[in-house]
Amino acid sequence: MKLIAQLRKDWKLLQETLPKKNSKIECFIEEESAERLISFLIVAEDHRYRYHIGFDIIAIIRACFKLLISNKKEGASTIEQQLVRVVTNDYRHTLNRKIKEIILAILLKRIINKKRIALIYLNIASVNIFVYLELIKECLGDQR
Numbered sequence: 001m002k003l004i005a006q007l008r009k010d011w012k013l014l015q016e017t018l019p020k021k022n023s024k025i026e027c028f029i030e031e032e033s034a035e036r037l038i039s040f041l042i043v044a045e046d047h048r049y050r051y052h053i054g055f056d057i058i059a060i061i062r063a064c065f066k067l068l069i070s071n072k073k074e075g076a077s078t079i080e081q082q083l084v085r086v087v088t089n090d091y092r093h094t095l096n097r098k099i100k101e102i103i104l105a106i107l108l109k110r111i112i113n114k115k116r117i118a119l120i121y122l123n124i125a126s127v128n129i130f131v132y133l134e135l136i137k138e139c140l141g142d143q144r
Helices: 002-019 024-028 032-043 057-070 077-090 096-111 114-124 130-144
Strands: none
Touching: 002 077, 002 096, 032 077, 032 114, 032 130, 057 077, 077 114, 096 114
């Protein structure tokens, strides 16, 4: 019951917090640059981003296997899950948090397209956007 109550609370928080209109980043950059920015984010954070529904079962199995075999922790969160974590400000290392994060990420994916989720994440999360922008500049410079 506690998990369901927390899910409801956090889902409401997500709906209230996520921008209804274009984020600052969307207003600041052109479409081609937005695609490149998202590509860099995917490479850095979630390389199966385009193929999962909000959670990456392969990454979860890999992280569990690594924990069992070598007792080392490894990340398995998708961009959607990371956005949920940042907005809900829940960084506890518990199974309940992870389950809640997966459920909310799936729900989020059902109402917002992946491109928008990535841009919202870049806008809200504590990612150093200027690093990504510099990478885009370098790539665009290489193509000229």
